[in-house]
Amino acid sequence: MTSLESLARRGRLFVIAAPSGAGKTSLVRALVERHPSLRFSISYTTRAKRPNEIHGQDYFFVSKDEFEAMVAQGEFLEHARVFDNCYGTARGQVEASLAAGQDLILEIDWQGARQVRRALPECRSIFILPPSRDELERRLRGRGTDAEEVIQRRLKDAATDMTHWSEFDYVVVNDDFERALGDLHAIVHGRGNASLRGRAGLAELAASLTTAR
Secondary structure (H helix, E strand, C coil), X not given: CCHHHHHHCCCCEEEEECCCCCCHHHHHXXXXXXCCCEEECCCEECCCCCCCCCECCCEEECCHHHHHHHHHCCCEEXXXXXXXXXXXXXXXXXXXXXXXXXXXXXXXXHXXXXXXXXXXXXXXXXXXXXXXXXXXXXXXXXXXCCCHHHHHHHHHHHHHHHCCHHHCCEEEECCCHHHHHHHHHHHHCCCCHHHECCCCCHHHHHHHHHCCC
């Protein structure tokens, strides 16, 4: 896309959410690699920076006091507490990018997505589901980094998160990585009808993922 083309239109905002273990981060990274015109919206967080992370590239790392001051000043488009840490998206940063014609991906949870839809109803919202609860648990355990109590908490929270799938415009089932990536590719290019939330069989899958066993 040329700079003149970017200035001629407002950018599009794609809001993507998923339960922990659904494969959202890997899919979104692959999508951005395939579409250089897409950019991540960088979030603010109060959690500690990991050794391989870069301030201003992975997140904007701030103190709890700094985060709360931004909330009080109305600087966030959305913000939420997730696993004892706070995350938020700067309103000014998103608005400036969209006004300049930049397409953005916002990778957040369902709570944040709900706030963004209220503020920017023109956004496209996408929820990513795992193919089964057993597969979700296998993926969480496969990380090999979490204690059993953390895994159980993530599974419980994932079940709650997945009850909100029907709030999104599109739902992608990550049963096969390349197929799920192709579904995201189609949505970005305006050909995502096959991934609309009202399609046949999706409600039954969602019920099997969210019904207590």
